[in-house]
Amino acid sequence: MKRRYLMFAVLGCALVGAASLATAQDTTEKALEKYRQMLRDDPWSNPALLDADRGEVLWKTAAGPNKATLEKCDLGKGPGVVDGAFAELPRYFADANRVMDVETRLMWCMEKLQGIPRAELINRPFPGGGQPVKNLGAIATYISSKSNGKTFAARMERPQEKEVLALGKELFHRRQGPFDFSCASCHADAGKRIRLQGLPFLGQPAEAKKVIGEWPAYRVSSTHVMTMQHRLFDCFWQMRMPQMEMGSDASVALIAYLVKNAEGGKIDAPGLKR
């Protein structure tokens, strides 16, 4: 990474156009800053909170062939405990014998408690632009909002968790597909951008801490809540990879890696994104 940076710096100095470059980026940043200010003035103005409310209702409403609610779902702190649970995910669940992030765990609960077939849950799980987040995503938004203000504290010290973390790191750096991209191609350097979109340095705690705790987030450009699984699905799309399956081992491993990098970072969910 160093050499690219150096080369860029050298070229940058020779550039006459450097001033206009900064202006264009500033405009985008300013627009986003306006949204953020709006949120600081009125934390309740984030449209994602409507989905968190919807999620809370869904959590408590009997559904599926078993006509059961999710209130007995164990998110890691015991059946039905929602407060603070998100801050300790992903984690290993003995009942499923798997490490799970919030969405994967919700899939498991919806399948086991409500009897909703897995095939149904993974079929088109993410909304198109302008469509509201699906039910599972709304529930995930509710769960995450109940850890708001806490810090990420997933310890991931169990052997199963360590294994998943190592896999996540490996996958983050794995180059693949016709564009030769890895996650690190776009997220392993500070201050880079694709077109005008800033690219957070997700392999590094400082930036991961800032952004990971904001997911799920209301995405201004697509006017809906996007969950972390959906975010990864979208980045894989940019990588020219096929459709990532929600809850796949690879998705959980990548989320575990990102959350580990964000350890100690504050949860500010649901957040607001470009």
Add this chain to the structure above:
Amino acid sequence: MRKIFISIAAVLIAGTAVSTAQQKPAVDRAKADAAVKSAFPSAPADWQPRLVQDETMKQCSAHDNLPPKAVGEAIQKRERATIEYPADGQFMGDWKRGERIAQSGYGLRFTDYPPRNPNGGNCYACHQLTKAELSFGTVGPSLLNYGGIRKFGAAETKAVYEKIYNAHASYPCSLMPRLGSNKVLTIEQIKDVVALVMSPDSPVNK
């Protein structure tokens, strides 16, 4: 630029021992391959190659894109051998078509089938090119006035063709996609983009 490249290369060579030491204690590669395979169960048969890494991808991933000297040289040699040259020996096409290709990020995403447009090269995602286009990324260096700085030289023009065709041939583990070798762009399209970068008429050099 060439000087800079050489001095950076020198630094790199000096740093070889470090980058070998930094090589990740890789997870069992078979495990990563299996995880990727099962993450994309709906991938059709002709997409299966996207789930596996070729030798260059494996080496670049294993070394965090900073390969030790010998590995870097092996990559360069292997990738250079994949470059196909225009039959007519001309490296430059039409810069106006090149600008459209540079702007376009279309192609090869699962929403791009069946194709409605030719593939794009997505150059602006990573590079500054013309002065007029302010929406550009910074993953790669600025290419503003790239041809002018190089006096529109024939050798440099050929080098740009090769860079676009396969960036690893000159810079092992470059973050730039291998647009020719990976069949993202055709030879004709690459010539058009070379013209955008190297032609005296192109707004990149105005």
